[in-house]
Amino acid sequence: MSSPDVAEEREATGSTRRLVRLLRPHRGAVATALGLGVAGIALNAAGPLLLGRVTDLIAAGVLGQASGVDFGAVGTLLAVLLAIYLASALFTLVQGRLVASVVWQVIHDLRRRAQAKLARLPLRYFDRHRAGEVLGRTTNDIDNLQQTMQQTLAELITSTLSLIAMLTLMIWISPSLAVVMLLSVPVSGLLAAWLARRAHPQFTAQWSANGQLNAHVEEVCTGHALIRGHHRREDAERLFDERNDAVHRTGAKAQTSSGAMEPVMMLVGNLGYVVVAVVGGWKVLDGTLTIGDVQAFILYARQFSQPIVEIASVAGRLQSGIASAQRVFTLLDVPEQAPDRPRPDTPSTTRGKIEFRGVSFRYVPDTPLIDNLSLTVEPGSTVAIVGPTGAGKTTLGNLLTRFYEVDSGAIYLDGTDIARMHRGDLRSRFGLVLQDTWLFGGTIADNIAYGAPDATRDDVVEAARATCVDAFVRTLPDGYDTVLDDDSAGASAGEKQLITVARAFLARPAVLVLDEATSSVDTRTEVLIQKAMSTLRAGRTSFVIAHRLSTIRDADMIVVMEAGRIVERGTHDELLAAGGTYARLHGAHLTATRPYEAPDVEMEPDEDPPDDDHPGPGLPDVRLHPTPRTDRMIVVAP
Incomplete structure (x- = not known):
């Protein structure tokens, strides 16, 4: 056996043991099910013996060994036999319902654990795994495990007990x-073990291929318009066919191997x-056994071979469930984000002062x-972060909210290291608006009040007015009671973004993080949002990530970051005069947006040494204060 086969077998054994451990909290119900199974099997096992006695009575009467057939005794035995079979069926029925209840409880707990696990996983995990794959583990694999356990657990108990009873008799x-x-x-x-070893890796491959198919379907559904717009429908269908064929191919192999067990047995x-x-x-002929004994033994032999066949069939079906269990347990074993401190620190005041001290990531x-x-x-300053795509602008927001932990250094909120705070407490002080909007299936009012569940309708309307949401909501027939689908199909991209902005403002956090919050709205709407934000930012620290440099012309101070370091600082006019990184970004922006002219921008590296007024890397800590004129401060980061 090759090394991968050994590892696969060990994983399967470990997953089986973990499944058994999931039954421990329900040991009382399992013991009751076993007791009912023993009673049912014992009654069922008595049947062939009684039939043997009936056969002997009839044979004795027919062959002249007695004065005729004793139909009274035969009738009594048949009545007892009927009662036994009815009682055995009743015990088996109750046992099946009890086992089904235990399985549903186990699966219910497993689903809850999987959901809780997803809530504790770091953002890095979701960056590296597609949503469809994660969804497959938490839905399809758990569903398959539930069906497998429900179909096989009671049958396994009954077959094992039957095997022991038949062998004893x-x-x-x-x-x-x-x-x-x-x-x-x-x-x-030996045959069952060989077929089971062949079936397990094939079931593992089947459910892995099924997860890849789910991921592809999820991507196609979410990107349907984009796929059509780029004429890639045929490519998407071809990829679907390839992955669907992989599921069919691996599933056929797995079912063939597992299905072969029953006919072989x-x-x-x-x-x-x-x-x-x-x-x-021969034993009847030499007088060693009676006809009734042979009849009873043959019935027991038939009943003895049937549990073997059933156990072999169960073993084949279990491979599918164990393969799914391995995928679920793999998810449950993913390292979680570091837990919060037992006694987390809490800022004594909520002012919104942010300090980055030697942060590296x-x-x-x-x-x-x-x-x-x-x-x-x-506190009260607005930090706008602008720069080219992929320069890590969003990373600063992720570090502030501890979606990612810093590698070294520390970030302080109102003098408290955020790494020592409870994550829930920290994030309750932040309002977050991402570039990718997220709305749930519900009314517009419910979506706006998502971050402030105790808000009144007046509070919702006030936040909507301040963020330009009220204007388009009042054009809808149901207004704020308009129900959005799960994919928010009834709202445009700009309208969805405006709702998320209103949601963040209604929560009234100490710090706002707006990651490209105006990227999906038109210029006029952006101007209205900027005016609303000027009012709502009063008394709040704000980090604004934006590509449009036109929105930061009146900034007091711009801090330019390059390669993770502060390389320039100054006002808009000062940085343009310096001719450095900010000037090149600004020039590229103007050229790209000039009407009727094709952009012709050459982005050259800054090879000139920085002067004294604009130091480069190694710049000391920068302390920025809002001025009475604009109360704004902007950071530009690539």
Whole structure:
């Protein structure tokens, strides 16, 4: 056996043990189910013995060994037999319902654990795994595990108990015939184990391919308009066909291997059944056994081989459930974000002062992104972060809210290290508006009040008016009670962004982080939002990430960042006169937006050494204060 096979088998064994441990909290119900199973099997096992006695009574009467057939005794035995089978069926029914209840409880707890796990995973995990793949593990795999457990657990208990009961009674009737029947057990066991080892990796491949298919379908559904717009529908369909074929191919192999168990076991059982019938006939002829004993033994032999077939079939179906369990347990074993301190620190005041002290961060270990950044932002200041795409502008917001942890250095909120604060407490002080809007299925009013569930309708309307939402909401037939779909199909991109801005403002946090909050609105709406933000930012520290440099012309102070370091600072006019990074960004912006002219921008590196007025890397900590004129301060970061 190759090393990957050994590792796969160990993972399967470990997953099986973890599944068994999931049943421990329900050990009382499982024990009751076992007791009902024992009672049902015991009653069912008594049936062939009674039938054997009925056969002996009839044979004795027919063959003249008694004065006719004792129909009274036969009728009594048949009545007892009917009562036994009815009681056995009742016990089996109750056992099945009890096992189903236990399985549903286990799956309910597993779903809850998976959801809680997703809430504790760092943002880095979701950056590296597609939404469809994660969704497949938390839905399809858990559903498959539930179906597998519900279909196999009761059957496994019943089959195992039946096997023990039938074997005991066969040995009691005829030890020699029992030995003949037992010769088929090792053969059946070896075949079942071989088929199970083949089926498990195939089921693992099937559910992995199914997860990839789910991820592709999720991407196609969310990007449907873009795929059509770029004429990539045929490519999307081709990729779907490839992944659908992979699911079909791996699923067919898995089902073939698992489905082969039952017919193979039946073949072995039937061969043993034939041998028992022949040997039993000889024993009747030599007087060792009666016809009733042979009849009872043959019935037990049939019932003995049936549990073996069922156990083999269960083993094949279990491979699918175990493969899904491995994927779910892999998710549950992903390292979580560091837990909050047992006694977290809390700022004594909520003013919104932010300090970066020697902060360094990198997504990839060998690729620095932010290096030794130090910056102090006084309460009430507005920090606008602008720069080229991919320069890490959004990263600062992620570090502020602890979606990512800094590699070194510290960030302070009102004098308290945010790494020592409770994440919930920290994020409750921040209002976050992302470039990618997110609205849930509900009314517009509910979406605006998402961050402030205790807000009144008047509070919602006031925030909507301040952020230009009220104007378009009042044009809708149901106004603020208009229900949005889960994908917000009833609102434009700009309208959805405006709703998220209103949501952040209604929460009235100490610090605002607006990541390209105006990227999806037209110029006129952007001007209205800027005016509304000037009013709503009063008394709040704000970080504004924006590409449009035209919105920062009247800034008091612009701090330009390059390669994770502060390289320039000054007002808009001062930085233009310096002819550095900011001037080149501003020139590129003007050229790209000049009407009827194609942009012709050459972005050259800044090779001139910085002068004394505009120091480069190694600039000391910068402390920026809002001025009475604009009460704004802007940071430009690539």
